[in-house]
Amino acid sequence: MSGHSTYEPKTGFERWLDMRLPVIRMAYDTVLTFPTPKNLNYWWTFGGILSLCLGIQIVTGIILAMHYVPHVDYAFNSVERIMRDVNYGWLVRYIHATGASMFFLAVYIHICRNLYYGSYKAPREVLWILGCVIYLLMMATAFMGYVLPWGQMSFHGTVVITNLFGAIPVIGPSITTWLWGGFAVDDPTLNRFFSLHYLLPFVIAGVVVLHIWALHVPGNNNPTGVNVKSKEDTVPFHPYYTVKDGFAISVFLILFGFFVFWFPTALLSPDNSIPANPLVTPAHIVPEWYFLPFYAILRSIPNKLGGVIMMFSAIAVLFVLPWLDTSKVRSMRYRPTIRLYFFIFLLVCLVLGFCGAHEPAEQVIPGVTTFTLGDYDLNTMVWLSRVAALYYFAYFLLITPIMGLTETPLPVPESISEPVLSHPASGSAQAAAASNKG
Template identity: 60%
Template sequence: MSFAWAKQYEPKSAFTKWIDEKLPVPRLVYNAVGAGYPVPRNLNYMWNFGVLAGFCLMIQIITGVVLAMHYAANAQVAFGTVEHIMRNVNYGWMMRYAHANGASFFFIVVYLHIFRGLFYSSYKAPREMIWLLGVVIFLLMMATAFMGYVLPWGQMSFWGAQVITGLFSAIPLVGEPLQIWLLGGFAPDNAALNRFFSLHFLLPFVIAGVVILHIWALHIPGSSNPTGVEVKSESDTVPFHPYYTSKDGFGLGVFLIAFALFVFFLPNALGHPDNYIEANPLSTPAHIVPEWYFLPFYAILRAFTGDLALFGVTFVPAKLLGVIAMFASILVWFILPWLDKSPVRSGHYRPLFRRFFWFGLIPTMIVLTICGGAPAEEPYVILSQVATAYYFLHFLVILPIVSQIEVPKPLPFSITEAVVGGDKPGGTPGGDPQGVVKGLPGSASDGSLQPAE
């Protein structure tokens, strides 16, 4: 995003001038997260979750590299090396708990980031590419988390790998050879463990690369905001630093308190106790479940209990239907920018959309999460089937229809009007002849963006 009023980077010393000429990293940082990057002045704390997700990725990479130094990807000793890390490596217990709980917190902030994007329609033009790259990041996260769940080689690790890779066997003709190729054999063993460890170590760096593209794509149109109204003037923005660095810093402090609470006092609250039992191919757990952040999609997978048949001829088996639906539940997000035709972005100004979001989509996701973690029995099966049906109806039917028929509320003329009121089309905020909104941070009579005193 380029604004004429954005403050330009000016090196202060001979050394910084030399660096700026040879390798302009300070200029890049200044323009990306400094005073050279104007941001809508009305962002609320729901815009903290992007920064928190980046922080979680950094935690996962750092702790993961340390853990990899002590882990052995061998089915005979993998479980023992995890115990060795916990008991014998200096602060190994903290690294392991930070990594395990870091994955859960990573998904928490990413889910909140996604639902904020859904409510404020952050996927709409001109920000489609930001959204699409975000969905790619989410898919990479799911693959990375699944492979990481296998590495401790506990009961849930082994049987989770068996069940999830077994989904590929539902693909006609090539399914079983594909599953054998993925596992390197007929069941999870050394070959599968080595492959999963290698990919689990590699994919976070791939995620980091896509995150850079995600941020790059964000800086072209600029950040969205709670009103959905685009920036029109200098008074609509403030510099990212110090205003949003301080706001993100407060959000990060709250996040770290919650994260420390789980790492030090509730380290196993988000895990499964069966994963502290070493993997045994001859003993199947009574109830195989993935990690909690996969539960909604696992419920969709299990919602299909009957084959698609006609006149006694099976066209699509139930297992394949479930696999298709599970992947489609995420892939449908790729076409959201073209399903929602409403010219209004923010859910605050879309009363009908808001009702379907808060009383339709959100309860549906809660029900799917509960059903995904429950046994495959009634009433959970029928609940998951109803919730799955509504999930797809929401995105494929309800959202397009609502976007066409609803009457949105009047939008403010500008972001400044939404914050302080009084903006007038074609004029200056509040009719001020100098174009100055007095008392607002980032306003100055000379037109520059300066922090309010």
Template identity: 60%
Template sequence: MSQHPTTYVPKSAFGKWFESRLPIAGLIHSSFIAFPVPRNLNYFWTFGAILVFMLVSQIVTGVFLAMYYTPNASLAFQSVEHIMRDVNYGWLLRYLHANGASMFFVAVYIHIFRGLYYGSYKAPREILWILGVIIYGLMMATAFMGYVLPWGQMSFWGATVITNILAAIPVVGDTIQSLLWGGYSVGNPTLNRFFSIHYLLPFMIFGVVILHIWALHVPGQNNPTGVPIKSGKDAVPFTPYATIKDIFATVVFMIFFAWFVFYIPNYLGHADNYIPANPSVTPAHIVPEWYFLPFYAILRAIPDKLGGVIAMFASIAVLAFVPWLDTSRVRSTNYRPLYKQFFWILVADTLLLGWLGAKPPEGWYVIVSQIATAYYFIHFLIILPVLGFIERPLPLPNSILDSVMGVKGGAGLPTGANAEPQSKG
């Protein structure tokens, strides 16, 4: 995965024989053992490893759940109850999987905002970032379809609301809706399709994650200063330094995860999903899972159905253009005093949208949603490009080592402060 020439030397005769035919040990060695890692990485750089762990955890628990789950509209709800009550440790499997989805999103949101804060999307990491946005989209599709599978009230009505708004898309909307429904409304064929796609997508995510890590290993990791590795003193080998830190952070994250699974397993879910799906009874409030709430608020902020759909998709798509919307020559927000304030306003705005997404779309909630939605787009489309021209960044340290040793900046801001070679090592 790395493009650095491997220093791996097989010890045994078999190792040499094998390596000359399939150099996988050398690949692992250069990517995860000798790989140079900036020595100043903080704990925000452990979330990639935590995400890999969560993806594997979701796939393993999901595969076992599928052994007992029945994707049929008249049996699905009961099959989930069967898993919870009769299957040995079925409750554990299910709570791990349901809460695991939430934990996956907790980790991905921290990972994305880390990237936004430290400018990790900037050249030469644009493709890495775009692959991340694709993963995020696939994660949302997977989570949405997974939530439909227990066939509770929220599953059914959530699927109904979202598939109905898709119909607003011009030209192809109706076709997409019919393909998802497999009939004239959400029903048994819909459940079958969602189960099939829900099982498929995580493996596609896995594939894109491999590309994501590959694209990371070409330029190497960014770091809190945003200044590239210039000499061997700026870096440490991936193993043991990054490996042990990633393992430690993953264990701490697992404790947080376990707290939800064992003490408040239904806290993040909706009580209505313990009521079997009933097409003739609409719940008082149809709300998606917490991780969709900001986008749900954007969808409902626009009075027009098509406008809402466009705004919702645009709010995700805009992320893919961030590498070009950000015109600053400085990567890390630590050296961008003005942008730092706008970064935190964006965080607050997203949290506000999340809160509004859970409120009924009436009265002043709608007005505040409209303001918060407008601000979200203003941040990316106006503030980010304009700040690069008007902001005076702080001087950058000469090197990563200088910043670790507390040597004050001296590099100033040469043209192309972010310019870094395509490969180091």
């Protein structure tokens, strides 16, 4: 879609370099002239926001690593030293800690935008899978980063999560020992997590390059989900989207700064300001907010191995989504039925997060004891998370494939530029016929 390059070297040096290593041509084609659908809305700005998040985390992380000491006796105090004695250390650390949450906030919006507009569908399956890989790597990196301050939640969170691998039959306990580098979470664990926490962001950066490469082959999807048909449908990336992304990034940074400067500890557990003590377990071990839905799925299964399988399946199902979706229409703008199920799905994810933040036995509606079925009290977080988890999987495994075959989509505009049909409310039978032919 991007067509052949329109770059023309202007200086002697550029011509010389272009014959040998056409990096300027590549930058020119991918950043400046890349034809981008002209109807992208603000949900499309999160790709740029995420690149910035990764950059911020890497830069602040490298600075923190200059002052951090990965040792069980010094880790906690070295983090506090950064907060107290390193020039602007408080700023760097709070940006890094808040940045993790902002990164996940942006990635969840980015993923939901994909789901809504069907961006994962052909020919963007590889692009989507690379995105899922980035998401997995982000989760691993964030988890290991949370261990480093070596507070109570760091330590006991590590114990809980690494023990999950122990549920694997036969080889589980060996894997856990191998992960720990010993027979308990201790200094070797902290050291290797630090090493990997430093490594993985660069792996993410590598996969991001592939992700952008895979984006630039078919080009961007767009809110209509209709393929780009002509040059009229697109604008060059620069200056049109550099300025639009720039504006969105600036607004996002205001939200970011709001947390960094006024509520830096709002997203951190107070327990993590207590140095790690293997002998004292915190009353409630709760992961960071961005893991809560998966934590709820994990705990919704009474069997440990079953819970682990379900938790990983919740992520694995994303990888095969392009083949689960049977609909020919990409954008949910023209799929009113599944759109409703999708909004329920979003709500269900929030409900799972809510359940993950509470104890499984806690009542959902306090004081109500009438919702019982035999020995089971259905008015508990664990039952709510079971229902929600069921919907989570049903959405991908049943609703998505079945809806694609049974629903009647609204008429899809013939092209991005088709102004009359640019709104779903103004569709006509003619366009429906046209889109069915296409």
